[in-house]
Amino acid sequence: MKYKLSQLMDILGGGTPRTDRPDYWNGNIPWLSVKDFKNTCRYVYQAEKNITQLGLENSSTQILSRNDLIISARGTVGEIAMISRPMAFNQSCYGLHAKESIITSEYLYYLLKNNIQMLKRNTHGTVFDTITRATFENLEVDIPTILVQQKIASVLSCFDSKIETNNRINKNLEEQLFAYYRELFITNSKPTWKAGTITDLGNVVGGSTPLKKISEYYTDKGIAWITPKDLSNDSSKFITHGEIDITEQGLANSSVVRMPPGTVLFSSRAPIGYIAIADGEVTTNQGFKSVIPFAEIGTAYVYCFLKENLTTIENMASGTTFKEISGSSMKVVPAIIPDSNTLSLFKEYADTIFNQQRSNEAENKRLSSIRDLLLPRLMSGEIDVSNIDL
Secondary structure, three states: OEEEHHHOEEEEEOOOOOOOOHHHEEEEEEEEOHHHHOOOOOEEOOOOEEEOHHHHHOOOOOOEOOOOEEEEOEOOOOOEEEEOOOEEEOOOEEEEEEOOOOOOHHHHHHHHHHOHHHHHHOOEOOOOOEOOHHHHHHOEEEOOOHHHHHHHHHHHHHHHHHHHHHHHHHHHHHHHHHHHHHHHHHHOOOOOOEEEEHHHOEEEEEOOOOOOOOHHHEEOOOEEEEOHHHHHHOOOOEEOOOOOEEOHHHHHOOOOOOEOOOOEEEEEEOOEEEEEEEOOOEEEOOOEEEEEEOOOOOHHHHHHHHHHOHHHHHHOOEOOOOOEOOHHHHHOOEEEEOOHHHHHHHHHHHHHHHHHHHHHHHHHHHHHHHHHHHHHHHHHOOOOOOOOOO
16 A cells, blocks of 8 residues: 555654753763764664653653654754664654554564655755655555565665674674773783884875766776765774775876785774775775884784774874874874794784684675665565465
8 A cells, every 4th residue: 555654653753852961961871963864774882971760751852662653854863773772862853663563663664764865865854864754754655465575675674684683793893802802901001111103013104096077087986085975874893885986097196005905994084983804805995094004013013003092192293173193293103112932922813803703794795785776675565475475
């Protein structure tokens, strides 16, 4: 049957407790903004900020329950996640509660994922794109029976469940990595280690952008060229390519620098602090101050060092429009240079973790591709699900 999107769900608005009231913040109620669920796989599990019960009661934000949905509605529109536990949210989002007599929460999630472009084409606003309640009122979709919905969602959720499992494993591995880093280099640091700067750990390299007006400088398959936006859109630890590559001609006619696998990419502006590891030869735009680790130091140490010292680096940034860490400032970030035996011990431990994380991320990309290929075919009925047993 055909339904307007607005008929399928209750639409809830969010809000922000007053920021000048400390008693409204740092409570035990997660409070979501778009960045908390951007690039998530299905469920969102935590928020950067929490509010108190008092903050909830004295603002327009509302509580979403497990399996409700949240969708970003302003600026960055169309990010969608399911709620894993009771959470509040800000005014840049809508909370969506499925009308379960018509549609299951999980099917609603996949329905909206499949219609993201349709939603984006029906945004409003002059300053920035906005999904409004009218967007849901104006769009119409075909909805199968509840049984068919459950069967379709069961196929797609198999992929998402495995992706979520891999993400949990990688998060646990990351926690183990940093626990060992802190044990070796902070808790048990040695007074004989030398004080230096980040230039004692590796070469600091900036990036550049070939002239955008010359199309011959850009290609779909060429030399990997990474921008901060690429790291914003992909939270993977290891990166091989961005949204677009550059050509040899683009490389030759700009100050872009080739960097080897193992380079630690560090975004230096808008925002500062996206960090990833090059999993192949890459170049970047000028929004990076990357570090090519010295062989005796190793990628793992530089990666953890940058993560652990992000606040220090941010405090060294300057700028009026937006903060930026310059190349000269990046090069004088203070660092301790451990002895080679301790570094070797850490590298051996970290390599095992990196290999597992890299493998899990690669599997997730394969699973995501298959899921995204199946999604429109399942939702349209092109793939028959009648023989699936639940």
